[in-house]
Amino acid sequence: MKRFxxxxxxxxxxxxxxxxxxxxxxxxxxxxxxxxxxxxxxLCILRGCMPTKALLYAAEVKHLAERADTWGVRAGRVSFDFxxxxxxKSAQVKDFADFRIQQLNAGKFKFIRxxxxxxxxxxxxxxxxxxxxxxPVAALTAKNFVIATGSRVAPSPLPQLQDVGYITSDxxxxxxxxxxxxxxxxxxxxACEFAQIFARFGVQVTLLQRSxxxxxxxxxxxxxxxERVFQREGIRIFTGTRLLxxxxxxxxxxxxxxxxxxxxxxxxxxxxxxxxxxxxxxxxRLENAGVKTDLGRILTNDRMxxxxxxxxxxxxCTGPHEIVHIAIQQGETAVHNILRARSPxxxxxRLLISVVFTExxxxxxxxTENTAAALGRKVLAASYPFNDHGKSLLMEAxxxxxxxxxxxxxxxxxxxxxxxxxxxxxxxxIVAAMAKRMTVHELAGMPHYHPTLAEIWTYPAExxxxxxxxxx
Numbered sequence: 001m002k003r004f005x006x007x008x009x010x011x012x013x014x015x016x017x018x019x020x021x022x023x024x025x026x027x028x029x030x031x032x033x034x035x036x037x038x039x040x041x042x043l044c045i046l047r048g049c050m051p052t053k054a055l056l057y058a059a060e061v062k063h064l065a066e067r068a069d070t071w072g073v074r075a076g077r078v079s080f081d082f083x084x085x086x087x088x089k090s091a092q093v094k095d096f097a098d099f100r101i102q103q104l105n106a107g108k109f110k111f112i113r114x115x116x117x118x119x120x121x122x123x124x125x126x127x128x129x130x131x132x133x134x135x136p137v138a139a140l141t142a143k144n145f146v147i148a149t150g151s152r153v154a155p156s157p158l159p160q161l162q163d164v165g166y167i168t169s170d171x172x173x174x175x176x177x178x179x180x181x182x183x184x185x186x187x188x189x190x191a192c193e194f195a196q197i198f199a200r201f202g203v204q205v206t207l208l209q210r211s212x213x214x215x216x217x218x219x220x221x222x223x224x225x226x227e228r229v230f231q232r233e234g235i236r237i238f239t240g241t242r243l244l245x246x247x248x249x250x251x252x253x254x255x256x257x258x259x260x261x262x263x264x265x266x267x268x269x270x271x272x273x274x275x276x277x278x279x280x281x282x283x284x285r286l287e288n289a290g291v292k293t294d295l296g297r298i299l300t301n302d303r304m305x306x307x308x309x310x311x312x313x314x315x316x317c318t319g320p321h322e323i324v325h326i327a328i329q330q331g332e333t334a335v336h337n338i339l340r341a342r343s344p345x346x347x348x349x350r351l352l353i354s355v356v357f358t359e360x361x362x363x364x365x366x367x368t369e370n371t372a373a374a375l376g377r378k379v380l381a382a383s384y385p386f387n388d389h390g391k392s393l394l395m396e397a398x399x400x401x402x403x404x405x406x407x408x409x410x411x412x413x414x415x416x417x418x419x420x421x422x423x424x425x426x427x428x429x430i431v432a433a434m435a436k437r438m439t440v441h442e443l444a445g446m447p448h449y450h451p452t453l454a455e456i457w458t459y460p461a462e463x464x465x466x467x468x469x470x471x472x
Contacts, residue, residue, distance in 0.1 A: 002122075004122065004142050005142060006140065006142040007024070007143050008024045008030075008144040008338060009140065009144075010024070010034065011034050011116050011145065011148060011284070012147065013033055013035035013037070013042060013100075014041070014042025014043060015042050015324045016146075016148035016314035017033060017315070018104065019327070019328040020146040020334055021033040021108075021109050022108070022109075023335040023336070024146075024338070029338075031108075032109060032142070033104065033111050034114055034116045034126065035111070036114055036115030041096065041101070042100070043316070045093060045096045046097060051092075052173060055085065055197045056193060058080075059196065059201055062080055063200045063359075071396070086175070089173070114126035114127060115127040117285040118286060118288040118289040121288075121290055121308055126138045143310065144311070146314060146334045147286075147311065147312070147313040147314075148315045148331060149281060149284065149315075150316045151277040151280050153169065154275055154277055158246050161271070164247060164248055164253050164254075166246075166271040166272065167270060167272055169194065169272075172272055178198070178201055178202070179203060179270035180269050181203065181204040181205075181206075181252075181268035181269045182203050182204070182206070182268050182271070182272055183208065183267075183268040183270070184206065184207045184208070184274060185255070185275055186275045186276070187207060187209025187210070187213075187216065188217070188274070189356050191274035191275075192214060192230075195230060196230070196235075199233055199234060206236040206268060207230070208238050208241050208255065208266075209238065209239045211240070212239050213239060215362060217354075218364065219403075219417065221403075221419075222362050222419045225360060226356075226358055226362060228399075229358075238259055238264075240259055241257045241258065242259075243257050244256045244257055246271070253269070253270065253271050254266060254267035255267075255271065279297045279298065279319075282296060289308055290308040291306045291311055297317070297318060297319055298313040298317050298318040300318050302347050303345070304330050304333050304334040304347065305337065314334050315327035315330060323352075326349075326352075329347065333345050351366060353365045359399075359421075361422065361424050363417070363418045363419075363427035364417045364427065365427050366416065366434055368405070369405065378407075379406065379415070380406050380408045381403060382404055382463040383401045384401060384459035385398075385401045386399065389459075391451040391453050392421055394451065395421060397421035400419035400420030400423070401419055402416070402420065402456050403416065403417040406439070406464045410439065411440045411468040412438070412439050413430065413433050413439065413443065415434075416430030421453060426454060426456075429454055439470075440461045440465045440468065441461075441468075443457065444461035444462045444465045
């Protein structure tokens, strides 16, 4: 039997990689985790979830204070110190990152700061993360691997943008000052969250989206609700666009685009490129290990196993969903299947959760009407608006709705959407219901305290229960 340096080597120290390393070490496997990024912590902590949510909440506090008169409160002139906003964000990110570094260095597994690339199916050479030279400084072997190298900002579809200059989400969370105006390219989760952050801090925001609606992965009613609120808050939105050119226009930067067959040009002080991310796999030399990819994305089966049976993948580098808790589940699933190949664990995305932390928040679990239609799955849907609900009326949080999808024969809840206040919290009631495969009849009969936001779920549940015969 060939001897290896390690039972399992993990490439990447973000959420998926750390979950895999922690699980492997706890099971007694000799484990090494290799992290080659400039900073340690992973996308979520350093440049994704945590900094953006800190900025979103600060912008929301300012927004509510400016409208304090709604509740009879005199707040006076509301101002803000952007440097302090960013300092608080940075301090919180440092706390989260320091704790992750502490976990990585706790001694439960070997932690190496280096870039790794495959030389064969069981060997990676290591390149010092602190050196400019790409010459390898060491190599190690492992019986199994879990690749969790995450993602990076997608390349620009406009070569001219390189000359004009732009920022990405990576730079946007570390700005020293706010631009007066901003052209935001994109209409997905990242673009929408940054659009509201900047707009609420007084930046003139214009959003250019390629699709016909914002949040194209969501149902049309959710995208339309966010668009309506954004326009009310002064954000200019152009959907169904095709980018043509980027130019410098004095001290401003301009984008030339086509919409409805007409060419238009818009200019702003800064451009924020938010047209998605791509797998961070280009430097791994996966072909040397026999790992197949599709446009950089590592192809895996539902056991998180790649085309090389002893190599697994987790997180953004493989997908299909770029969500932290999914990456953690995938990392844990990969190690389970390394340990117990004869009783494999398979990834199940039936309870897929998604949250956009705009206001209103957009949260979904399970099927949407779009995904049900794409799968040919028959469902019954019912919605109820927040502008007719007691607690949300008291809060003056009247935008949005909740929606339930159910099996028309059994009444089992197949999906839920919450576009409205605290949507990311409220959706977990439906996650719990779906985890236990509850029916709309059972949800409608479950007591809810009044007045709460959560009791709004009873209305679409009751409507569907009346349409679907109760199972015997």
